Amino acid sequence: MSDVLLETSDQIATLTLNRPAKRNALTDEMVDEFLDALESVARSDARVVIVTGAGKGFCAGFDLSLAGVEAEGDETAFWMGRQEKFATLVTRLRAIPQPTVAAVNGAAAGAGLGLALACDTRIGCETAGFSSAFIRVGMSSCDIGVSYLLPRAIGTTRAFEMMLTGRMVDAAEAERIGLTLRSVASDALMPEAETLARAIAENGQMGTWMTKRGMWANLEAGSLQAAIELENRTQILMRSTGSLAERARARGFAKPD
CATH class of the missing domain: 1.10.287 (Helix Hairpins)
Known part of the structure; x- marks a missing residue:
């Protein structure tokens, strides 16, 4: 089965990251699939896009099991190409004509945080969490648009704290600081996202x-x-x-x- 699922019903498209055993951590192939799905949605008659994850996690970010895999050819060029492709997830989500709603069903960490922030708005369930996790593994928290999008969502004071500590912000705090629109029970997450999507789709x-x-x-x-x-x-x-x-x-x- 594909690592990215695309379903459309009543002009609402749902994009589901589908590696639940890995908390939907992103691979190179998964990013390609996601970008292809966005291209398909952009050309379709869908009016709104919901982005979510299968299983217990929204997206755990970059699959760190790939960190030690040797690159073919120039390693710096390889990693720059990979970095730029992952960042395209953010710019493409912003560029498609349809509004996007992140239905955050679990942890959104690292690139997963960037993916959630790239959506136009976010709803979280009670188990949702948000973390700029890369700083905890020797990298920078400035990754795939987070340093631009996060302070615009919650202000610089809170954004700096999140990005410098890498701590997990739980669902209640995320709602309080404006990182999510609201927090709902897990079984109400998709119905709530669909209700919002339908309200958007009713407009021209x-x-x-x-x-x-x-x-x-x-x-x-x-x-x-x-x-x-x-x-x-x-x-x-x-x-x-x-x-x-x-x-x-x-x-x-x-x-x-």
Whole structure:
């Protein structure tokens, strides 16, 4: 069976990391499968993507059993290529038109933390945990976007503490500090994620895409004025689709003709 499963139902795609015996630790082949699945989703009519893990873990990060495997050819070039490919998980999740929801069903450590942060929002179950674990094994916590995404999610003070200690943040703390939207019982995790996905999918596809793109773009905006300029142009673009009046009437915000 594939290490990455893709299922779509009612325009909601679910991507499941599927190495439960290894807490869904990532291999090179698994990253390739995940990227292929994202390409498939991006071209599909899916409106929202849920990312989760099989078994008791969301993603334990890079499979450390691969750390001692000798590379063919130049070792530094090999590891740089691997590092860049793993980081593509983050940029590709951000780039696809569909909003993404991480349903964190267990530990999200190292690259698993980066994967969860790359999703547009996160829901955790009671056994979820978050750790910037690489610093505990002689590496840097600055890995696959974590140093950019984590402080934007929870602020620099908490992000520095997490990244410098590598400690595990449990589900209750994650909800309190804004790392997750909310924490629910384990058996309620996927229903809760699906409910959120359906609420997103009810809105217009183009407007949802533009909201995702605009939000990410304005997280990098140099000023409020720059952010507003992008918003203004986006709204005029959306007005030109002709769906404003139609949707306003359909939802009871405007009188029928």
